Amino acid sequence: MAHILLKELRKSYAGQEVIHGVSMDIADGEFVVIVGPSGCGKSTLLRMVAGLEGITAGTIEIGGRVVNDLEPRDRDIAMVFQNYALYPHMSVRENMAYGLKISKMPKPEIEQRVARAATMLELEPYLDRKPRALSGGQRQRVAMGRALVREPSALLLDEPLSNLDAKLRVQMRLQIKDMHLRTGQTTLYVTHDQVEAMTLADRLIVMNKGIAEQIATPSEVYRTPASEFVAGFIGSPAMNIFTIRAEAGTAILPGGHRLAIAGIPASGEVRLGLRPEDLEVTDADTASIPIDLRSVEHLGADAFGYGVIVGSDILLTLRLPGTSTAQRGDRLNVAPFPGRLHLFSIETGKRI
Amino acid sequence: MNRTVFPHKLLPWLLVTPQLAITVIFFYWPAAQAFRQSMLREDAFGLSTSFVGFSNFRRVLSDPNYLNALQVTVIFSILVAFCAMSIALFLAVQAEKIVRGKGFYRTMMIWPYAVAPAIAGMLWLFMFNPSFGTLAWPLRQLGIAWNPLLDGEQAMGLVVAASTWKQISYNFLFFVAGLQAIPRSLQEAAAVDGASRRHAFWTIVFPLLAPTTFFLLVVNTVYALFDTFGIIHAVTGGGPGKSTETLVYKVYNDGFVNLIMGDSAAQSVILMVIVIGLTAFQFRFIERRVHYG
Numbered sequence: 001m002a003h004i005l006l007k008e009l010r011k012s013y014a015g016q017e018v019i020h021g022v023s024m025d026i027a028d029g030e031f032v033v034i035v036g037p038s039g040c041g042k043s044t045l046l047r048m049v050a051g052l053e054g055i056t057a058g059t060i061e062i063g064g065r066v067v068n069d070l071e072p073r074d075r076d077i078a079m080v081f082q083n084y085a086l087y088p089h090m091s092v093r094e095n096m097a098y099g100l101k102i103s104k105m106p107k108p109e110i111e112q113r114v115a116r117a118a119t120m121l122e123l124e125p126y127l128d129r130k131p132r133a134l135s136g137g138q139r140q141r142v143a144m145g146r147a148l149v150r151e152p153s154a155l156l157l158d159e160p161l162s163n164l165d166a167k168l169r170v171q172m173r174l175q176i177k178d179m180h181l182r183t184g185q186t187t188l189y190v191t192h193d194q195v196e197a198m199t200l201a202d203r204l205i206v207m208n209k210g211i212a213e214q215i216a217t218p219s220e221v222y223r224t225p226a227s228e229f230v231a232g233f234i235g236s237p238a239m240n241i242f243t244i245r246a247e248a249g250t251a252i253l254p255g256g257h258r259l260a261i262a263g264i265p266a267s268g269e270v271r272l273g274l275r276p277e278d279l280e281v282t283d284a285d286t287a288s289i290p291i292d293l294r295s296v297e298h299l300g301a302d303a304f305g306y307g308v309i310v311g312s313d314i315l316l317t318l319r320l321p322g323t324s325t326a327q328r329g330d331r332l333n334v335a336p337f338p339g340r341l342h343l344f345s346i347e348t349g350k351r352i
Numbered sequence: 353m354n355r356t357v358f359p360h361k362l363l364p365w366l367l368v369t370p371q372l373a374i375t376v377i378f379f380y381w382p383a384a385q386a387f388r389q390s391m392l393r394e395d396a397f398g399l400s401t402s403f404v405g406f407s408n409f410r411r412v413l414s415d416p417n418y419l420n421a422l423q424v425t426v427i428f429s430i431l432v433a434f435c436a437m438s439i440a441l442f443l444a445v446q447a448e449k450i451v452r453g454k455g456f457y458r459t460m461m462i463w464p465y466a467v468a469p470a471i472a473g474m475l476w477l478f479m480f481n482p483s484f485g486t487l488a489w490p491l492r493q494l495g496i497a498w499n500p501l502l503d504g505e506q507a508m509g510l511v512v513a514a515s516t517w518k519q520i521s522y523n524f525l526f527f528v529a530g531l532q533a534i535p536r537s538l539q540e541a542a543a544v545d546g547a548s549r550r551h552a553f554w555t556i557v558f559p560l561l562a563p564t565t566f567f568l569l570v571v572n573t574v575y576a577l578f579d580t581f582g583i584i585h586a587v588t589g590g591g592p593g594k595s596t597e598t599l600v601y602k603v604y605n606d607g608f609v610n611l612i613m614g615d616s617a618a619q620s621v622i623l624m625v626i627v628i629g630l631t632a633f634q635f636r637f638i639e640r641r642v643h644y645g
């Protein structure tokens with residue numbers, strides 16, 4: 001168990017900076033998820049914490065100790081790799097015991113720990129098998145087991161579920177959550193999947209091009225995204241975001257529709273963000289946005305309507321009740337729930 | 353599955369004929385000739401031959417010179433195979449660590465392979481010949497009584513060194529390829545698991561390299577047994593005395609220098625049996641312990 005401190009971390013490859021100063025204070029026992037699109041530097045950040053990549057600038061502390069120049073083995077961490085990196089010539093048992101043997105732990109205790117992990121991960125029948133004789137899900141569990149038996153200060157996982165099929169991914173996600181509740185281990189988890197990020201995290205780091213756009217709890221990230229990037233990245237279906245013009249406190253929408261929005265600047269252009277579930281179908285006479293429905297998808301409990309704002313080509317997604325009878329070609333008037341809209345600066349992308 | 357079916361039976365045979373012809377002409381036919389010859393005895397002038405059964409074999413196997421050659425071969429082969437493989441592995445591991453100039457380093461490492469054995473032998477001779485060798489004088493200055501023309505052990509050291517040097521390139525190439533096939537993440541996992549680089553090498557990298565190592569063991573054994581003839585011929589000529597006379601060299605010596613064709617043929621048949629036996633042994637007992645990823 002340990003608390004992890006990242007201070008102004010930077011990383012350059014051959015003069016090209018890919019991590020531009022990330023800072024974060026991770027509490028003991030916290031589950032932090034690093035999420036972002038492919039290539040944004042998630043793995044690099046995690047690997048810097050692990051000691052597999054050098055640090056160009058900044059400091060990393062684990063358990064109150066600066067570990068910048070320590071080898072991975074001196075950092076008291078364990079890691080689960082995306083491709084699992086199981087030792088192919090060793091049995092499941094040997095894979096899990098490898099690190100314990102190196103730390104010169106007495107044999108009975110090694111056996112005890114491996115047995116405990118095997119029980120927890122339902123791996124007992126496979127202990128004497130080689131990794132190649134295991135399914136993807138079993139390999140993943142072995143990788144988890146190998147990390148857990150060492151009871152490290154911090155557990156690092158790099159997209160551990162991305163090689164599994166959808167159903168298994170949900171199962172393993174629940175198991176990982178469960179395991180974290182049981183062990184209370186400080187955990188850093190990398191994923192590009194926002195569902196994994198939202199369901200697992202105590203706190204999220206949303207990364208974009210080597211910058212931490214927002215560090216907050218999942219609900220904060222969802223309710224008050226700090227930037228247009230975060231708003232667009234988190235949430236499915238994605239938030240509707242388009243440019244509006246402000247004129248004397250009212251907003252002019254694409255197509256020329258006027259809408260009173262609290263808190264918009266007196267003049268100039270801003271980006272308006274509306275989540276699909278924050279749009280309500282209303283009567284034509286109230287302040288609303290008219291849209292022409294292009295298509296409706298029924299998912300059972302919910303339905304999603306896709307339409308364009310009348311007089312423009314801006315596409316809006318809105319959530320409809322599952323019982324809705326709206327269909328392609330209908331004209332609907334929708335109004336945003338007050339207080340649920342998001343404004344972002346055009347220049348900086350930051351929340352206003 | 354899509355199987356190609358030839359319209360008649362002859363064509364497939366026709367297509368494999370060139371390969372079969374090469375194998376038959378250059379392998380089976382000479383082997384059969386050696387076998388036939390090993391049962392014959394020629395008179396001193398080569399005018400008449402007579403069938404003598406296995407008596408050539410009996411004489412060869414009870415000849416102390418032959419047993420000496422066998423012993424020399426065993427020592428020589430083990431030394432060459434071990435040195436060539438371990439040095440090549442060491443260099444390949446070092447080459448992996450290089451960041452800049454990797455390609456240049458590798459190219460330079462592969463170079464010696466392009467040198468013909470006899471020429472490699474000459475190079476080493478020029479360096480270490482006691483009277484005109486470039487390095488012989490410095491060795492003597494260091495207090496070493498350097499004279500491989502008289503000292504059998506020094507002569508052995510010299511041919512082992514030359515043969516090893518020649519084979520390192522080949523082994524290096526295969527070890528580099530073998531190392532590249534091992535995913536980096538395995539070594540990273542080991543590093544996170546607490547292994548030092550040395551420990552990770554012996555517990556992860558080396559075991560995973562076993563298929564390459566095994567392949568090279570077979571190739572190097574055959575190399576040491578046969579292909580080093582040119583080097584020995586150029587450097588020591590089997591001497592001093594018979595201290596560097598290997599089995600192959602003795603086959604050549606008895607057959608083409610002393611012109612005892614029957615004995616020479618019997619020796620080459622024995623050698624063939626030894627190589628087949630050794631390779632079979634390697635596949636049977638060592639390969640079983642090899643883990644193919």
Ligand SMILES: Nc1ncnc2c1ncn2[C@@H]1O[C@H](COP(=O)(O)OP(=O)(O)O)[C@@H](O)[C@H]1O
Pocket residue numbers: 013018036037038039040041042043044045
């Ligand atoms: N060894 C490397 N050398 C040069 N550039 C690298 C290296 N590793 C990663 N990068 C670059 O750093 C950026 C972040 O990579 P990475 O952390 O792997 O992204 P993610 O895990 O978020 O997909 C990418 O643009 C990638 O091209």
Ligand SMILES: [Mg+2]
Pocket residue numbers: 042043044159
């Ligand atoms: Mg990655």
